[in-house]
Amino acid sequence: MTRKLSSGGKLAWALVALLAVLHYDFWNWGDRSVVFGFLPIGLLFQALISIGAAVAWTLVVRFAWPTHIEEWADRSVEEE
Amino acid sequence: MIAALLQAAPKSPVPLYVVGVYLLLLLGFSILNSRRARGSAGEYFVASRSIGPFLLLMSVFGTTMTAFALVGSTGKAYDSGIGVYGLMASASGIIHSLVFFLVGIRLWAIGKRFNYVTQIQFFRGRFQSDLLGYLLFPVLVGLVIPYLLIGIVGAGAVVKGIAGVPTWLTGLVVCGVVLSYILTGGVRAAALANAVQTIVFMLVGILAFTLISGSLGGLEQATQNVVDNTPQLLAREGEIGHLQFLSYCFVPLSVGMFPHLFQHWLTARSAKTFRTTVIAHPIFIMIVWVPCVLIGVWAAGAGVEAPGGNSNAVLAKMVGMQLKNPWVSGLLMAGILAAIMSSLDSQFVCLGTIFTHDIVVHVTGDRFDEAQRVTLGRVFIVAIVAVTYVLSLFPPPNVFDLAVWCFSGFASLFPLVVAAVYWRRATAAGAIASVLVAGGTWAALFYDGLLGPTLAGEKIGEDYLIGGMMPVTVMIATSTAALVVVSLLTRPPSGATVDRFFDEGTSTEG
Numbered sequence: 069m070t071r072k073l074s075s076g077g078k079l080a081w082a083l084v085a086l087l088a089v090l091h092y093d094f095w096n097w098g099d100r101s102v103v104f105g106f107l108p109i110g111l112l113f114q115a116l117i118s119i120g121a122a123v124a125w126t127l128v129v130r131f132a133w134p135t136h137i138e139e140w141a142d143r144s145v146e147e148e
Numbered sequence: 149m150i151a152a153l154l155q156a157a158p159k160s161p162v163p164l165y166v167v168g169v170y171l172l173l174l175l176g177f178s179i180l181n182s183r184r185a186r187g188s189a190g191e192y193f194v195a196s197r198s199i200g201p202f203l204l205l206m207s208v209f210g211t212t213m214t215a216f217a218l219v220g221s222t223g224k225a226y227d228s229g230i231g232v233y234g235l236m237a238s239a240s241g242i243i244h245s246l247v248f249f250l251v252g253i254r255l256w257a258i259g260k261r262f263n264y265v266t267q268i269q270f271f272r273g274r275f276q277s278d279l280l281g282y283l284l285f286p287v288l289v290g291l292v293i294p295y296l297l298i299g300i301v302g303a304g305a306v307v308k309g310i311a312g313v314p315t316w317l318t319g320l321v322v323c324g325v326v327l328s329y330i331l332t333g334g335v336r337a338a339a340l341a342n343a344v345q346t347i348v349f350m351l352v353g354i355l356a357f358t359l360i361s362g363s364l365g366g367l368e369q370a371t372q373n374v375v376d377n378t379p380q381l382l383a384r385e386g387e388i389g390h391l392q393f394l395s396y397c398f399v400p401l402s403v404g405m406f407p408h409l410f411q412h413w414l415t416a417r418s419a420k421t422f423r424t425t426v427i428a429h430p431i432f433i434m435i436v437w438v439p440c441v442l443i444g445v446w447a448a449g450a451g452v453e454a455p456g457g458n459s460n461a462v463l464a465k466m467v468g469m470q471l472k473n474p475w476v477s478g479l480l481m482a483g484i485l486a487a488i489m490s491s492l493d494s495q496f497v498c499l500g501t502i503f504t505h506d507i508v509v510h511v512t513g514d515r516f517d518e519a520q521r522v523t524l525g526r527v528f529i530v531a532i533v534a535v536t537y538v539l540s541l542f543p544p545p546n547v548f549d550l551a552v553w554c555f556s557g558f559a560s561l562f563p564l565v566v567a568a569v570y571w572r573r574a575t576a577a578g579a580i581a582s583v584l585v586a587g588g589t590w591a592a593l594f595y596d597g598l599l600g601p602t603l604a605g606e607k608i609g610e611d612y613l614i615g616g617m618m619p620v621t622v623m624i625a626t627s628t629a630a631l632v633v634v635s636l637l638t639r640p641p642s643g644a645t646v647d648r649f650f651d652e653g654t655s656t657e658g
Binding site: 084087088091092093094096097098099100102105106107108110111114115117118119121122124125126128129133134137138140141142143 | 231234238256368370379383418420433434438
């Protein structure tokens, strides 16, 4: 039995994949710029990846939650 | 001004009083809560599968954030700069939640359905192999021991740096306090203590960050020191290689095989309980790691020297040097210890659990009643903690590096758990081959990269790399290859076993 992802679910997982790619921010590799007067740009970008991850996981939980697994766990073995 | 700041504050007993009061409060709170646990093994080992979203988030996060996240990240940033955040923190925000979602929820469901309490029970059931269980037991315990060491060594470094207390004494007190509430309350006590301690260390971390930056002349001045004196730490160039950075992403896969995390997953009331953890985990990591990384590079920029070249002590030195108020120093020390103890407690409980269920009960059957099983688990916990404590008395390597080696070992077993829940064709022989290859590869590389040089008295400065990549890459590649090749060469698992574990479907739904 295979379940299909909704469009929202696909989008949510695509965002997770995008963040995984963006995590390798090679364009910041040698950039020693400081933003807001104290925050190195490389650190700021990676912190934004963390915030983006929370947003992406919110979308995954909202649109791609594995409801069937919970139902399966709640069914006793004897019922089947 | 920097020179003035570098004048170390005289050691005062006040920080120790503050820590003492905190430990007593923690003990009282934990023992009070642990009364619910008496007499029931199900309550002691998996909190009757009744933990809600907030407690699960706090216990999972508190468990994964140990001395590695505070002491280790600060020290590593001091040595290698801000790139450390991308190496572990932001990568973990993506990968930890991914593992919680794709592996954790499925294992919770299987655990609930078949009443499993430990990883080894699950693997024995899934692969129908007793031998696999006996093989996994020493491997998992062997990997948890360095994880415990990280906590004990980190606690010793912090308290010595701030209050001058010998590391052996700190280790003894920390182990004693954690053992006291774990031995009475089990996993629920660990979860409740974790929640309290996670709140404490996050608040204290923010306080430390604010006070330390203030003592360095403010956020801008603290970073300006780095721009002026150690600008190389503001970027990854020259500090971290490209392949090294990319291959570090394999390290956080370790959460899929942490036995203590597996046990926390099983305490969840429902699958929905995981939602808060999956979403909030990346933000919580950021809240802890960004300040620690900045404090590490600020220390380097301010010319702070790591005592004896040991970067484990940088955080403690910054707290001790920059903060003249001993009450505040005590509070910060308590916060750092809270982070460390919130990992130790779960690891202690987990060791007792796997010994009780996977060795004692598995071998002796119903010979022991529930109370006797809990007692045996407690005895094993004390024995392992004693061994770890003795190991902690020897000169420790860098906390961050030791942690990465430990996590790499667990990550090398990650292909096994993925195959167990997603690949119907995976066989017992394949699983055994994978564990043997993972264990052997880890042991050989660990000896070559860390243990051998440490025993020879060599100072280990940089990461041990293979072809520019972290050794975890080789470990995962070889264990995966062994799993796949041997599984395909051996008889497939029975239809009944496959039906038992895979009949719920294979993908998520929208």
